[in-house]
Amino acid sequence: MDRITSYFMPAGFVGTADQTRQARIITNTVLLTSLFSFNFLLLCWWAGFWPGMYLMIFNVVAFLVLPFGFRQGLFSYVTFGYIYLVAGYLGVFLNSVYQGGYFAATTSWLVLCPVxxxxxxxxxxxxxxxxxxxxxxxxxxxxxRRGIHLPSTVPPEHRLFWSLDILGGLMLILLVVSVVFDQINQNTLRQLTENNDLLSLRTSQLEQSLNELRATQAMLVHSEKMASLGELTAGIAHEIQNPMNFVNNFSEVSCELLQELPPAMFTALPAAQQALVQGTLETLGRNLARITRHGQRVDGIVRSMLQHAHTGPRERQLTDLNQLATEYLNLAYSSLRAKDPAFHAALHTDLAPDLGLANVVAPDIGRVLLNLFNNGLYALQEQRRKQPAGYLPALTVSTRRVGAEVEIRVRDNGCGMPEEVRQKVFQPFFTTKPAGTGTGLGLSLSHDIVVSGHGGRFLVDSQPGQGTEFHLWLPV
Structure with a gap:
């Protein structure tokens, strides 16, 4: 039936979903009514009811021609419906007149017209x-009422069959109406279901977009803070560097002056005073040496701060990755302990003595290692909260030389990650940390530094409840 109805729909029909459905219903109704009219035509012919037969011939022809006119676009679906209703009304009314007027069997059919x-x-x-x-x-x-009786042209011997056929026709009409209403209900229910599914999809997409916008906003705020912190760090580092230069320079000069003092200078003093002066000079020399050593250490820290605050292009240099890993491991652990003094973890290092120097951008690789150490210590903290009794947090860093590459492994025995999380850890803005504690950019930037910036490889292996291990390969 749907295929036949689609055939009579105009090729260029344009309308809403409701208008299309209404046009299809009108087409179905007209085609089914033509079948009923043909049945009534045969009845009139069998009963010898010639006026009714002529009217039914007109109805059958009209109800078959109208769909073709609608298919050719001669009139709209609204006009199509009105023509059908007028033709049906005329057929019923004229049949009522020829069958006896008010008391005719078809008079009751007039109620079908408004319905x-x-x-x-x-x-x-x-x-x-x-x-x-x-x-x-x-x-x-x-x-x-006025006594004007319209004659009934139905033979008396056929009236019972006539009435039964009319009753069957009414039942057919009710069946058609029921089928069409059921089709409308199914279409409406299907459309409502599709709309609900679409609404749910759009709602989930909006929620996802809102979450991404919030994450982006948090990332921008964090980036702005980090940029301001970088500028502040650079300013403080420059301010510290000037007095530290004086400290280092004058401590070195003072050490040289002490070494240049002639031993015979104090021979005129008594022995006790000579021993006192000699001990004081030695102590002063040792103090100046410590000042020089620690001043140089502070100078190295200041240079590192300036390198991290530096936003321009970086140059590669030969770097001892063992020393770099040790420094940043201690830095990450000390920073966490300052925030959480009750936290303790075992730090294990397995550093290859024959690792050699690697040509890398030291601040960038240091940032990668610091991020891995911070993530590992965070996983240890989370595991300790879940498993406080009998749990010993441990973070292991190992290095080795593999051909023309250097491999760095960072392993923790923390909470670990499921497979669906592991596949997303390098995606920007993806984080499993609570809101406000992570931007989801650390591992993404680290991956870019290692893979894009240094031509290396960066992999992760993790099991839920057992821990996580990051593998980092850098070309020498």
Missing amino acids: SATFLLGRRAGIIFFVVSLLSVVGLWELE
């Missing part, structure tokens, strides 16, 4: 045909 009009074209058409049908019934009743 069909409401069903096909809406409330306005239903009101119009209700008024027309009411006036028709009142007119027939007035003729009967």
